[in-house]
Amino acid sequence: MSEARARKSSEGPAAVSAGQLRSLIERIERLEEEKRALAGDIKEVFAEAKANGFDAKIMRQVIKIRRMESAEREETEAVLDLYLEALGMK
Amino acid sequence: MSEARARKSSEGPAAVSAGQLRSLIERIERLEEEKRALAGDIKEVFAEAKANGFDAKIMRQVIKIRRMESAEREETEAVLDLYLEALGMK
Amino acid sequence: MSEARARKSSEGPAAVSAGQLRSLIERIERLEEEKRALAGDIKEVFAEAKANGFDAKIMRQVIKIRRMESAEREETEAVLDLYLEALGMK
Amino acid sequence: MSEARARKSSEGPAAVSAGQLRSLIERIERLEEEKRALAGDIKEVFAEAKANGFDAKIMRQVIKIRRMESAEREETEAVLDLYLEALGMK
DNA sequence: GCTACGGCAGTGGCAC
DNA sequence: GTGCCACTGCCGTAGC
Numbered sequence: 001m002s003e004a005r006a007r008k009s010s011e012g013p014a015a016v017s018a019g020q021l022r023s024l025i026e027r028i029e030r031l032e033e034e035k036r037a038l039a040g041d042i043k044e045v046f047a048e049a050k051a052n053g054f055d056a057k058i059m060r061q062v063i064k065i066r067r068m069e070s071a072e073r074e075e076t077e078a079v080l081d082l083y084l085e086a087l088g089m090k
Numbered sequence: 091m092s093e094a095r096a097r098k099s100s101e102g103p104a105a106v107s108a109g110q111l112r113s114l115i116e117r118i119e120r121l122e123e124e125k126r127a128l129a130g131d132i133k134e135v136f137a138e139a140k141a142n143g144f145d146a147k148i149m150r151q152v153i154k155i156r157r158m159e160s161a162e163r164e165e166t167e168a169v170l171d172l173y174l175e176a177l178g179m180k
Numbered sequence: 181m182s183e184a185r186a187r188k189s190s191e192g193p194a195a196v197s198a199g200q201l202r203s204l205i206e207r208i209e210r211l212e213e214e215k216r217a218l219a220g221d222i223k224e225v226f227a228e229a230k231a232n233g234f235d236a237k238i239m240r241q242v243i244k245i246r247r248m249e250s251a252e253r254e255e256t257e258a259v260l261d262l263y264l265e266a267l268g269m270k
Numbered sequence: 271m272s273e274a275r276a277r278k279s280s281e282g283p284a285a286v287s288a289g290q291l292r293s294l295i296e297r298i299e300r301l302e303e304e305k306r307a308l309a310g311d312i313k314e315v316f317a318e319a320k321a322n323g324f325d326a327k328i329m330r331q332v333i334k335i336r337r338m339e340s341a342e343r344e345e346t347e348a349v350l351d352l353y354l355e356a357l358g359m360k
Numbered sequence: 361g362c363t364a365c366g367g368c369a370g371t372g373g374c375a376c
Numbered sequence: 377g378t379g380c381c382a383c384t385g386c387c388g389t390a391g392c
Contacts, residue, residue, distance in 0.1 A: 011369095017143075021095045025153060031132045032153075036124040039383080042118055046110045053107070058262045060382090061255060063115060063122075068252045075245050082238045137363095150385085197323075205333060211312045212333075218305040219390085220296055229294045233287070241390090243295060243302075267301045309367080316368095325366085330387095 046056045084090040136146045174180040226236045264270040316326045354360040 005198060015212060019147075020142060021139075021144060024135055025149060025156075026143075028132055028135050028149070028153060029156070031113075031128050031135065032247050035125055035128040035132070036119050038128065042121045042125070043122065045114055045117050050136055051109060052114075054106075054114065055262070055266050057381095058259060059115060059118070059265065061259045061262060063118060065252060065259065066115075066119070068248055068255065071175065072245060072248045072252070075248065079238060079241045079245065082235065086235050086238060147386095162383095185351050199324060201319075201324060201329075204315060204322075204324065205329060205336075208312055208329070209334060209336070211308050211315065215312070216306055216307045222301045222305070225294055225298050225301065229291075232290060234291055234293075234294065237391095239291070239295060239298070240332065243298060246295075246299070253345050313368080 046059070048055055049059060081090065109122060136149070140146055171180065195215055226239070245262060261270065273344055304315060316329070351360065
């Protein structure tokens with residue numbers, strides 16, 4: 001682990017590493033920013049729903065079930081694939 | 091879309107609500123999907139960082155600190171604004 | 181948090197605390213031990229299954245689906261409860 | 271569902287396998303259930319500890335260290351055995 | 361040995 | 377202002 005520490009002192013690739021690191025971190029920060037923005041959007045939609053008389057708690061539950069259903073559908077297909085594969089039919 | 095079909099006033103907003111509800115839920119699901127995609131992107135960047143010899147755990151700490159610092163900075167500016175405003179200097 | 185630090189030095193309940201702590205830790209260690217044993221048992225059953233020509237990967241998938249199905253069933257009931265509650269019928 | 275339909279002997283051990291498979295899966299599910307229960311018990315003990323003013327985080331570290339130490343001790347003994355054996359002293 | 365997943369703890373926001 | 381709930385991040389565990 002960590003080739004980045006394999007250096008005594010004022011050699012060379014340190015600046016490169018620093019630049020790389022900075023770049024990576026900034027990319028992550030940017031992505032997290034967008035992620036936070038989306039979280040905010042979701043919140044707003046829930047607020048709008050509430051303003052229209054819907055119950056957020058129930059909505060969350062519904063969304064959860066729908067997610068589970070689609071996940072289960074995918075899992076089921078995956079099992080089918082595995083079966084077919086196991087039977088050499090694929 | 092299309093809750094706009096005719097209905098008598100005494101029937102209540104049930105059909106409208108159903109369409110609205112569906113729309114709201116789908117919007118949320120869409121946003122959550124994008125959010126998940128971003129989480130995946132972030133994961134990838136961490137993987138890339140790791141491949142370049144950086145330590146993800148430390149990076150997370152750095153990002154955390156930077157976030158706290160910028161939050162603090164904003165806080166400070168907000169207080170400064172309050173002072174200036176209170177002094178009628180703004 | 182932590183009343184356990186509210187003491188200057190050689191007073192009294194320290195021993196009690198030490199004994200309590202030891203007891204708690206040993207209980208946890210015992211439970212973790214059992215947990216590890218169960219993990220081992222599960223592993224053995226998979227090995228047995230494999231020895232009988234079954235594919236562990238597929239079995240895992242099947243177990244996952246069954247787990248999701250039962251979870252979904254529970255979620256569905258939870259939503260029903262929420263509806264009833266929201267309608268003041270509960 | 272419904273593996274119990276009639277089949278001639280020349281068709282192979284499919285029905286047998288189905289029963290076996292079901293049995294294996296149920297054994298695993300049972301074991302996983304117990305494992306989950308133990309996890310719950312552990313959680314409770316931590317809660318109890320916390321209620322008595324102990325810090326769960328530190329306790330976890332302590333447990334970890336104890337586990338490592340005992341593993342190390344076993345390791346050492348194993349090496350000792352190897353030496354003794356190699357020297358024909360065992 | 362590394363990666364991925366699930367569970368747990370801590371934090372922040374919302375309702376009362 | 378306090379208590380509760382949901383979300384996020386972190387850690388430990390399990391699988392490949």
